[in-house]
Amino acid sequence: MAESDKWLTIDELAVYLKWVGTKLCGLAQRGGLPTSRIGNQWRSNRDNIDYRMKSCMSGMEGANT
Helix, strand or coil: CCCCHHHHEHHHHHHHHHHCCCHHHHHHHHHHHCEEEEEEEEEHHHHHHHHHHHHHHHHHHHHHC
């Protein structure tokens, strides 16, 4: 991954996660996403997003057994 691809805007994150950007923006505003506000944009570190998704998925696996 190129260093320039490490920090994603909400729109880029929406494409990456296949989610709706407005929902992600709301999550970011409520602190539900690992994001940083840079100027007037929310930015997410792709590594942090991947870690959070893996953590959520491993927690869900245990719930199904």
